[in-house]
Amino acid sequence: METIVKLNTIKDKLIAEFESSKSSLFGDTTIREKALEAFSKQGIPGRKSEEYKYVNMELALKGDFAFSSTQKLSAKQLESTQFLNDAIVVVIENGKFNSEYSKTNSLPKGLQIVNISDAVSNDVFKKHYSKYANVNLDPFIAMNTALTSGGVFVHVAKSAVIEKPIHIVHVTAVSENTVLNSRNLIVVEENAQATIVESFQTVDSKAKSFNNALTEIVVEASAVVDHYKIQDENACLPDRQDFGHLISTTQSIQKKQSNFTTHTFTLSGLLVRNNLNMVLDDEFIESHLNGLYLTNGNQVVDNHTLVDHRKPNCNSNELYKGIIEDKSSATFNGKIYVRKDAQKTNAFQSNKNILLSDDGTINTKPQLEIYADDVKCSHGTSTGKLDEDKIFYLRARGLSEASAKKLLMHAFASEVVDTIKIDALREYVEAKISKRFE
């Protein structure tokens, strides 16, 4: 009972916030109002919610929260979030686009990056915005759609090939408790190619932040998009594990013969919930979902993925791996829908975990719903400890127990890490793994 009261209080606060600020929020008010209605219906999910039972929202949202922040990043704080030398940097500072810190003035031909609030009258924006992330599907999609105060609109023109990665840096620095709802829309037109890196970091932990970030990605026919999420909330304060709440939703829609690969690396953050929803909306589409989570301390990481095969002849391939330490908890919930029309679908899913402690928890749940009859689908999950025979073999060659374990950890992660196509990014992630198991 008490739980419901608390969650309802938070919900009411959010609704009140909407009413008082709606006149100043960008974009179409009807979209927001519909979203708010959907949010009121769903509320903040409690522990009894099937979809959110492993993440304690009540705890995450305890206390008073503001819904925006005007706090500015220092140049030094910004610097600590940049790990790709050669990238088109887009800074989302406390949920809003910061043009001064972004390198978006002279962009390559075919690429447009603007503040999302400046894009509202753009036809492409109007065609796609909020058309795919379904407010009735998830309360955080609804919350974001109702309350978002910023983000970027990225447009890659037909047949344009953007060589450099576009690095969207989500950085949080708040000195009072704040809920942030950043929102990005990325549209990659027909036959175009782009690489998108989204990173998530908190550089100031004096107060609690709750980041409800949502990115919609439209991959038009024959386009190729490589997408990365690097979630490392505590990167700048590695000794602290007690902050960073992130709900990160990625909603993709793909058209004919397109190829979309998305990677989710969760390296730190007290609570990280990923909702990855992929719609394969035409034929001959290829989708790859790779994930790696390293959890320790009291961290809670929850990956929910949904691959929706709507049309025939598509391939999806999902690989998530996790290393769980201490009292941390990791959840993998992978849904695959193969609709009646989606004959000749190939859908593969695999989730493998290494549990390093007795107190850690892994919840893994594949959910395949197949309504077509001519399909190839498979899923597999495994959870184990590090193989003692392998450790002994390496030690018998002179490696310390720690180095042996480190090597095996890298080896376990490599299947996912090796899918990173940007060298600097792969090195960054590898260094993080090394550091973690030193």
Place this chain on the structure above:
Amino acid sequence: MLSIKNLHASIDGKEILRGINLEVKTGEIHAIMGPNGSGKSTLSAVLAGKEDYEITEGSVTLNGKDLLELSPEDRAREGVFLAFQYPVEIPGVSNINFLKTAINEIRAYKGQTPMEAKDFLALVKEKQKLVELDGKLANRSVNEGFSGGEKKRNEIFQMAMLEPKLAILDETDSGLDIDALKIVAAGVNKLKSKDNATIVITHYQRLLDYIVPDVVHILYKGKIVKSGPKELALELEEKGYDFIKEEVGA
């Protein structure tokens, strides 16, 4: 160099080694033969430091140092090398990278600086040639997808890289065709010096035509029941283990 005295070891309460005595001097090659399940691999695992076994009695020293006190890695750093009967596959760990780490950790243990990258590569090349290991294998993940023979050859390659004082080869000949056997034996012989020693565990005297032992021991039910010159291996091959059983009255 190696001195094993009255060694008893058990696993899950079951005694496998029941009082082993063995003295190996530098420059020597000892062969250990014995029927399946007699404890040959157990002895090698105990020497290498596998923690599953409980040592209930006895002692093992290497050049006067108490080996049983040391962790597996420190034994390796002191110069013990075990070529495993069944080398594990370690996908994702490159042969070369792990050997580089091994060599440098051994060097650090001895107070030496890490090996220069180019010296390491030169060493790899040299030793690869010695055991005629395909360069591609050296660069792959440890033993992953290797044939039985390739795994054994990789063990000898690692041995060549690490230049141990005491090498224990646990049935390195099993599953090797005659050409591979000759290569492996030639590798072992080339690495032999007056400062190191080798223990070869085998079921077949054929290997001993190529790696000629100074002493042959017969291990039976966890004890060395007979030791003798290399001719003992021939006798064993002719008569089978039954004659041992009769001799020891088992």
